[in-house]
Amino acid sequence: xxxxxxxxxxxxxxxxxxxxxxxxxxxxxxxxxxxxxxxxxxxxxxxxxxxxxxxxxxxxxxxxxxxxxxxxxxxxxxxxxxxxxxxxxxxxxxxxxxxxxxxxxxxxxxxxxxxxxxxxxxxxxxxxxxxxxxxxxxxxxxxxxxxxxxxxxxxxxxxxxx
Amino acid sequence: xxxxxxxxxxxxxxxxxxxxxxxxxxxxxxxxxxxxxxxxxxxxxxxxxxxxxxxxxxxxxxxxxxxxxxxxxxxxxxxxxxxxxxxxxxxxxxxxxxxxxxxxxxxxxxxxxxxxxxxxxxxxxxxxxxxxxxxxxxxxxxxxxxxxxxxxxxxxxxxxxxxxxxxxxxxxxxxxxxxxxxxxxxxxxxxxxxxxxxxxxxxxxxxxxxxxxxxxxxxxxxxxxxxxxxxxxxxxxxxxxxxxxxxxxxxxxxxxxxxxxxxxxxxxxxxxxxxxxxxxxxxxxxxxxxxxxxxxxxxxxxxxxxxxxxxxxxxxxxxxxxxxxxxxxxxxxxxxxxxxxxxxxxxxxxx
Amino acid sequence: xxxxxxxxxxxxxxxxxxxxxxxxxxxxxxxxxxxxxxxxxxxxxxxxxxxxxxxxxxxxxxxxxxxxxxxxxxxxxxxxxxxxxxxxxxxxxxxxxxxxxxxxxxxxxxxxxxxxxxxxxxxxxxxxxxxxxxxxxxxxxxxxxxxxxxxxxxxxxxxxxxxxxxxxxxxxxxxxxxxxxxxxxxxxxxxxxxxxxxxxxxxxxxxxxxxxxxxxxxxxxxxxxxxxxxxxxxxxxxxxxxxxxxxxxxxx
Numbered sequence: 014x015x016x017x018x019x020x021x022x023x024x025x026x027x028x029x030x031x032x033x034x035x036x037x038x039x040x041x042x043x044x045x046x047x048x049x050x051x052x053x054x055x056x057x058x059x060x061x062x063x064x065x066x067x068x069x070x071x072x073x074x075x076x077x078x079x080x081x082x083x084x085x086x087x088x089x090x091x092x093x094x095x096x097x098x099x100x101x102x103x104x105x106x107x108x109x110x111x112x113x114x115x116x117x118x119x120x121x122x123x124x125x126x127x128x129x130x131x132x133x134x135x136x137x138x139x140x141x142x143x144x145x146x147x148x149x150x151x152x153x154x155x156x157x158x159x160x161x162x163x164x165x166x167x168x169x170x171x172x173x174x175x
Numbered sequence: 176x177x178x179x180x181x182x183x184x185x186x187x188x189x190x191x192x193x194x195x196x197x198x199x200x201x202x203x204x205x206x207x208x209x210x211x212x213x214x215x216x217x218x219x220x221x222x223x224x225x226x227x228x229x230x231x232x233x234x235x236x237x238x239x240x241x242x243x244x245x246x247x248x249x250x251x252x253x254x255x256x257x258x259x260x261x262x263x264x265x266x267x268x269x270x271x272x273x274x275x276x277x278x279x280x281x282x283x284x285x286x287x288x289x290x291x292x293x294x295x296x297x298x299x300x301x302x303x304x305x306x307x308x309x310x311x312x313x314x315x316x317x318x319x320x321x322x323x324x325x326x327x328x329x330x331x332x333x334x335x336x337x338x339x340x341x342x343x344x345x346x347x348x349x350x351x352x353x354x355x356x357x358x359x360x361x362x363x364x365x366x367x368x369x370x371x372x373x374x375x376x377x378x379x380x381x382x383x384x385x386x387x388x389x390x391x392x393x394x395x396x397x398x399x400x401x402x403x404x405x406x407x408x409x410x411x412x413x414x415x416x417x418x419x420x421x422x423x424x425x426x427x428x429x430x431x432x433x434x435x436x437x438x439x440x441x442x443x444x445x446x447x448x449x450x451x452x453x454x455x456x457x458x459x460x461x462x463x464x465x466x467x468x469x470x471x472x473x474x475x476x477x478x479x480x481x482x483x484x485x486x487x488x489x490x491x492x493x494x495x496x497x498x499x500x501x502x503x504x505x506x507x508x509x510x511x512x513x514x515x516x517x518x519x520x521x522x523x524x525x526x
Numbered sequence: 527x528x529x530x531x532x533x534x535x536x537x538x539x540x541x542x543x544x545x546x547x548x549x550x551x552x553x554x555x556x557x558x559x560x561x562x563x564x565x566x567x568x569x570x571x572x573x574x575x576x577x578x579x580x581x582x583x584x585x586x587x588x589x590x591x592x593x594x595x596x597x598x599x600x601x602x603x604x605x606x607x608x609x610x611x612x613x614x615x616x617x618x619x620x621x622x623x624x625x626x627x628x629x630x631x632x633x634x635x636x637x638x639x640x641x642x643x644x645x646x647x648x649x650x651x652x653x654x655x656x657x658x659x660x661x662x663x664x665x666x667x668x669x670x671x672x673x674x675x676x677x678x679x680x681x682x683x684x685x686x687x688x689x690x691x692x693x694x695x696x697x698x699x700x701x702x703x704x705x706x707x708x709x710x711x712x713x714x715x716x717x718x719x720x721x722x723x724x725x726x727x728x729x730x731x732x733x734x735x736x737x738x739x740x741x742x743x744x745x746x747x748x749x750x751x752x753x754x755x756x757x758x759x760x761x762x763x764x765x766x767x768x769x770x771x772x773x774x775x776x777x778x
Contacts, residue, residue, distance in 0.1 A: 017347070024349050032347035036201050036285065057434020059346045060506045193608060220607045224600070225633035232597035232630070236573075236604020239591040244604070262594050368589040368605065370612050372568035378583045380592040 014151075015068065015125040016047035019132070021147035022139035023051035031059035044077045051138055066136055068128055070094060070111070089132055091124060107135055107174070114169050123166035130170025141171055178314045179344040182273055182337070183208035185321035186245050187216060188352055191271070193244035195222040195233035199252045200285045201341035202275035206247065227252035231259040231272070238268040239379050241367035243325055247273035249341075250291055251282060253299070260334055261300030264396070265381035267366075269328035271321070273337045275344035278504035286504020287342035287427055292481035295338045296455045303393055305400050307335040307407065308454040310425040314348035320452070322353060331403055332366075338454060340477070342427050342506065403456055410458035412465070414440070415447035419525040420471040422516065423449045423462070423486055427506070428475050434509030439516045444526065446516055454482070459489035466494045473519055475512060476500045495523070534558030536567040538587045547747025549737025550578060552704040553646060554585050556714045557617075561588065564721060570613045573602045575622035578653045579646065582617055596627025599634035602641045613721060615642040620661040621651045624686040631690070638695025638729035642720045645687070645732055648739040649758065656742030660684035663761055668742075683761050687734045691768035697729040699768040703736035703759070705751040712764075723771055736762060 020032035034047040048064065050056045067082050068089040069075045075090065079099040082088055087105045090098070093112030109131045111124035126148070133139050139147075145164055152160045176184070183205050186194070194209040206223070213219035220237070224230035230246045237244040248256065253274045263270050276291040278284040295308045307327050309320040317339065324335040368377055383389040411429075414436060415421060424432040429450040439446050449465060451458050466472075472494050474483040479502045487496055499515045501507050520526055533539065537558040542551040561570050567588055574582040576595035583590035593601040598616035606614040616623075623631050623645050634641065650668055651657040658668040658675060661683055665674045675683075691699045698720055702713040713735055720731035736758050738750035745753060 020347060030348065033342065034345055036341070036345050054437075055433065057437070057509045058431045058506065059342065059348075060508070062508045193604065195604070222603065222607065225629055228597065229600040229603075229630050229633065232594065232600030233604035233607075235593070235597075236591070236601040236606075237608040238604070239601070240605050240608035242608040244608075258594055259597070262592075266592070368571050368591050369609060370569040370571060371587070371589050376587050377589050378592075379590070380580075380583060382580055382592060 015129045016049045018126070018129060018144065018147045018151060019139060020049045020051070021151060022133070022144040023049070025143045025146055026139055028052060029054065029056050031056045033059040042071065044074045046074065046078070066132070066138075068132055070124065070128065072097065075099065087136065089128060089135075091128060093124075107131065109170060109173060111170070114173060115166065118162070118166055118169060120162055120166075123162060126163045126166035127170035127173070130167040130172075131174045132170075134171045134174040141167070176314065176350050177204055177345065177347045178317050178339065179204035179275065180208045181314050181317045181350050182247070182321050182339075182344075183212055185318040185352060186271065186325070187212050189243065189322040189325040191243045191245050191325060192216060192218055193220045193234065193237040193242045194246065195224045195230040195244075196246050197224050197227045197230050197248065197252060199227075199249045201277060201344050202247050202249050202273065205273065205275070205344070209245075227255040228259070231256040231270075234270050235259055235263060235268060238263070238270050239368045241364045241369065243269075243329070245271040245273065247275065249275050249277050249285075250279045253291065253294065257294075257300035259300075260306065261298070261302050261304060262381050263334040264298070264300075264304035264306065265302065265392075266379050267332040268334070268379070269332055270334045271324045271328055271337065272334055273321075273339065275339045275341060277341055278502070284504050285341055287340035287477065287506060288502065288504050289340060289426060289428060289477040289481070290502060291338065292454065292476070292478060295336050296457070296485070304396060305455055307331070307333060307403060307456075309335065309337050310452060310454050311337065311339060311343060312426050312430045312450065314343065314346065314350050316452075317343060318350050318352055327407060329364075331399060333399070333403075338426065340427050341504075407453060408456045408458050408460070409452035410461045411450040411452060412461070413448040413450065415449070415465060415469065418445045418447035418469055420444075420446045420473065420516070420520055420523075421449050421465060421469045422446060422473045422475055423451070423482070424475040425451050425454060425482065428477050431507060431509050431512055432475055435512035435516055438509055438513040439520070442517065444517055444520050446520065451482070457485045457489065459485070462486065462489040463493070466490055470494045471519070471523055471525060472496045473516060474498050475515075477506070478502050534562045536561040536570070536587050537585055540584050542585060543581060544578065545739075545741045547738055547740040547750055548578075549646065549648065549704045549735065549739070550582075552710060553644070553713070553735055553737065554582065556704075556710065557644065557717055558586065560714060560718045560721060564718065566613050566721065569611070570615070571605055571609070573598045573605070573614070573616040575616070575618040576653075577619040577622055577651070579617055579619060580653075596622050596625070597630055598622065598627060599630040599639070599641070599643065603634055603637075603639050606639060606641050610640070613642075613724060615644060615721070615724075617644045618646065619652065620645070620647045620649065620659045624660040624684045628686070631686070632693060635690045635696040635730040635732070636693040638697075640724055640727055640729055641731075642724050643730075643732040644717065645734040646737045647734055647762065648737045648742075650739055650742045652739050652742055660686075661762070663757060685762065687732060687767050690730075690732060693730070695729050696732065696768060697770055698723045698731040699734075700732075700766045701734040701736070701762055701764050703754050703764060705736065705738065705754040709764070719771075728771060734762070736764070
């Protein structure tokens with residue numbers, strides 16, 4: 014959902030976007046992942062062998078994806094869930110205690126929007142405004158309260174990086 | 176929207192009223208979309224069949240009744256459908272069949288691959304027939320070509336295959352749907368089985384025991400195929416103007432190639448691309464024309480070399496053909512392909 | 527002079543190609559009469575199988591669409607779902623419905639597809655030259671069971687109709703024969719009832735017809751009819767196997 018919101022936000026910013034989920038044999042709590050490409054030019058391949066940024070929500074994902082990041086890129090870690098850190102020195106690391114922040118907001122399921130808020134603030138891949146707009150669009154059918162909670166989470170992550 | 180959903184939505188907008196399918200990754204979202212969406216369409220029918228065999232035969236029945244009908248699957252399931260694709264061709268019944276293909280042979284894997292090129296373009300089933308095969312390379316084209324598939328199927332009374340892959344089916348991109356010229360309006364069909372009410376009874380069959388009758392039927396199909404070759408071949412060319420080398424690729428591979436060519440051009444490598452959009456009919460004429468100017472071709476496929484046969488047949492020796500391919504569901508990056516382009520380009524001293 | 531016997535309107539004026547004494551000719555006529563009497567010629571769509579009866583469309587003067595071998599129930603499902611107010615029936619042999627098409631048939635019955643299957647059981651593959659069928663009797667000699675069918679080597683005869691009766695979506699399943707005048711009349715009644723079940727929107731109906739194949743059984747027609755009544759009925763008892771027409775409301 015995090016990647017999907019980001020892709021929609023990129024689209025609303027007038028960029029070319031692709032969103033490619035990993036499908037098939039992924040399990041909850043495992044290394045389910047997706048790839049989002051946002052570009053001014055046409056996107057040749059939605060597959061990224063060396064992405065600029067990676068967001069990891071759990072420990073298995075950190076071990077799987079830490080080494081694919083481009084040198085000089087960025088890694089966002091959900092520090093509530095991941096207690097180890099990569100040994101690479103050529104990337105910038107951003108720690109976000111997403112589960113703790115979500116608990117403060119009173120809903121443990123908001124971690125992904127918190128991470129996304131932190132992500133857009135640091136990377137500028139999409140503005141907060143269009144990301145909020147994307148949340149509005151995507152969660153609208155689930156009700157006003159869901160939209161509100163997700164926007165709050167987005168803002169909390171955004172502010173945490175401030 | 177997600178590619179698989181886009182195919183479903185485009186089908187509905189093209190007037191598809193009947194879908195039968197069986198779950199297989201990576202096309203399940205299409206089946207699920209049709210289940211939800213056809214329930215909103217008046218007289219829409221969705222059936223989760225007991226097998227891919229049953230699914231395509233249900234489509235055959237609906238097609239006999241004059242309904243726009245579709246089924247979808249992936250490699251292994253498409254293999255099961257081949258018997259009936261042969262029957263559909265023989266009985267001249269329209270149908271749209273979607274293959275969101277995966278790595279093979281056998282169960283293979285669920286990663287994107289182009290290993291079903293032969294199966295799609297050579298008919299796949301028994302007997303002397305051809306299918307129209309459309310090869311989209313973006314989510315937008317999934318929409319456009321799906322709508323076109325229904326029109327072609329009705330126009331020529333023939334099954335039309337859409338050959339995508341797991342990447343196209345799973346990825347999300349922005350999409351705009353064309354307004355179909357006649358949304359949902361059935362074309363005039365003088366051959367459907369609707370009951371012999373106020374007209375003589377009709378037969379739809381493929382059994383032609385008399386060899387002279389079967390031969391005439393075969394030639395009739397050939398004349399139809401020649402009309403299709405003449406009128407419906409689609410090809411895109413990309414930056415060929417000043418090129419001394421052309422990459423030939425379709426679908427996902429073509430998309431990667433575009434990125435590779437743009438990289439190569441940053442190094443002043445004069446390379447362009449020919450992208451067959453219809454795999455059958457194959458754009459042989461276009462390739463022959465281009466071969467008057469460009470003599471070096473690199474075929475890039477996500478398999479071990481299938482379309483390259485058609486390229487060679489098209490060129491009839493008028494050009495040098497090289498191949499780069501990755502099978503098994505590996506997706507090379509534009510960088511990797513640009514390096515292959517560069518090495519060919521400099522080895523052949525085309526710069 | 528008053529005409530008391532003539533060709534049914536829904537049969538074409540083509541002489542049957544079937545062997546002398548073959549049950550298909552009798553059954554075609556029965557179905558033709560029922561279609562005439564119920565006034566269904568304009569709404570009936572038949573799905574013939576692969577096998578001897580594939581040529582049924584040369585005889586029935588109704589719309590007919592051929593199905594690949596065994597896929598009759600699936601093709602009929604597509605036709606009927608697209609055209610719910612037509613009468614759609616399949617005409618299938620034992621190899622077609624009880625071997626290669628078992629899955630399609632069981633699932634169509636279980637979904638309660640509102641179609642009718644006419645299942646012609648003659649205990650052999652006729653058109654291909656008398657090979658063993660799923661319904662071949664124990665001890666019966668065929669070209670692929672030359673020493674006679676044994677349960678160990680070839681398995682047991684298949685009672686498909688009884689199996690289909692277990693499916694929740696089947697409504698009317700009956701086994702008849704065309705081996706005698708009284709059995710022929712019962713077959714006609716059964717076909718008429720099966721069509722009625724479909725027209726009332728109740729669900730899946732099937733008429734299994736034990737039918738002589740003198741050519742492949744190597745019998746003259748009277749012997750063949752006798753064999754049905756002496757031997758086949760022991761394995762495939764005649765009569766209604768399932769009838770819940772009284773217990774289920776019409777879908778309309």
